[in-house]
Amino acid sequence: MTKEPTVSPTPGPGDDAQPAVVLTGVRKHYGATRAVDGVSFTIARGEFFGLLGPNGAGKTTLIEIMEGLREADAGTVAVLGTSPWPRDRALLPRLGVQTQSSAFFVRLTAREHLATVAALYRAEPAAVDRTLALVGLAEQAGTRVEDLSGGQRQRLAIASALVHDPELLFLDEPTAALDPQARRALWRVLRDLKGAGRTIVYTTHHLDEAEALCDRVAIMAEGRVSALDSPNRLIAGATSATRLLVPAERLTLAQASDLPGVSRASLEGDVVVLETEDPGPLLAAVERTAGLHGVQTRTATLEDVYLTITEARSTSERSTTS
Numbered sequence: 569m570t571k572e573p574t575v576s577p578t579p580g581p582g583d584d585a586q587p588a589v590v591l592t593g594v595r596k597h598y599g600a601t602r603a604v605d606g607v608s609f610t611i612a613r614g615e616f617f618g619l620l621g622p623n624g625a626g627k628t629t630l631i632e633i634m635e636g637l638r639e640a641d642a643g644t645v646a647v648l649g650t651s652p653w654p655r656d657r658a659l660l661p662r663l664g665v666q667t668q669s670s671a672f673f674v675r676l677t678a679r680e681h682l683a684t685v686a687a688l689y690r691a692e693p694a695a696v697d698r699t700l701a702l703v704g705l706a707e708q709a710g711t712r713v714e715d716l717s718g719g720q721r722q723r724l725a726i727a728s729a730l731v732h733d734p735e736l737l738f739l740d741e742p743t744a745a746l747d748p749q750a751r752r753a754l755w756r757v758l759r760d761l762k763g764a765g766r767t768i769v770y771t772t773h774h775l776d777e778a779e780a781l782c783d784r785v786a787i788m789a790e791g792r793v794s795a796l797d798s799p800n801r802l803i804a805g806a807t808s809a810t811r812l813l814v815p816a817e818r819l820t821l822a823q824a825s826d827l828p829g830v831s832r833a834s835l836e837g838d839v840v841v842l843e844t845e846d847p848g849p850l851l852a853a854v855e856r857t858a859g860l861h862g863v864q865t866r867t868a869t870l871e872d873v874y875l876t877i878t879e880a881r882s883t884s885e886r887s888t889t890s
């Protein structure tokens with residue numbers, strides 16, 4: 569993924585003032601399982617919206633409802649101003665969908681595969697090579713799909729979701745099989761898409777990725793939205809603690825606990841982790857006791873917020889069921 573051709577700036581048809589998605593009280597139960605249990609939120613046009621949550625939280629069910637692949641049991645769903653259920657043929661070309669289990673024509677080359685997808689959507693033929701270049705597959709255009717690596721297939725799946733220039737893109741863990749370089753390259757592609765006005769609904773288990781890319785994230789647990797805001801606001805609202813990481817050979821846990829302002833001290837691998845609300849005096853004390861060489865400071869991340877929310881949720885579930 570070296571080249572980064574620009575994305576066509578033309579937004580698709582539709583009213584840009586209208587939200588991309590509006591969900592109100594959406595529910596979906598499978599027998600006794602409340603997969604989606606009363607979800608309401610709005611996704612603005614042009615927003616990069618992350619849907620996060622542990623396995624089984626209800627993300628896929630909710631996305632399939634938005635895509636028009638499943639009917640909600642209750643609530644209302646509007647996607648680009650229309651109801652996706654029953655399936656609306658006029659809506660389908662305005663959506664781009666990449667899933668974990670994308671189907672490929674494996675005996676075709678990457679270009680032939682994408683040309684077939686483009687023809688299904690009646691996209692212009694020039695879109696094929698443009699989209700292959702966009703996802704960094706220009707050099708593999710003549711390679712059979714069955715000979716592509718896992719990460720290259722992942723990029724082809726994204727190209728297949730993009731080739732018809734949709735207004736709203738659903739990307740389900742698109743970087744799951746990518747190496748770190750390819751992952752960062754895809755981040756740039758996704759930022760370009762957002763810059764070109766596309767709305768992106770994104771699921772990922774990479775919290776650093778959600779923090780770097782998403783305008784807002786919804787954290788789901790047990791079928792409900794437990795938190796919804798920008799990553800920065802979620803982080804700022806969740807904790808003010810700073811963590812100091814001190815090489816363990818220079819500070820014992822007993823010494824650490826006696827330092828001023830330490831709210832918690834623990835040993836993680838070869839570092840002692842000190843949590844504090846007041847890093848200034850603690851840093852000075854660490855300098856006197858252990859020196860500052862190799863000491864790192866960490867502020868909270870979206871991953872900390874996510875773990876706090878999802879662990880609190882599963883703890884309260886355990887206590888109500890026991």
Ligand SMILES: Nc1ncnc2c1ncn2[C@@H]1O[C@H](COP(=O)(O)OP(=O)(O)OP(=O)(O)O)[C@@H](O)[C@H]1O
Nearest residue numbers: 598601602603621622623624625626627628629630
């Ligand atoms: N077709 C189905 N029939 C019965 N139960 C289902 C079905 N699909 C999902 N479920 C259940 O609904 C709940 C939510 O599943 P869902 O796949 O929506 O979660 P998810 O957040 O996408 O999980 P993951 O991160 O593992 O993909 C789970 O308890 C799951 O077992």
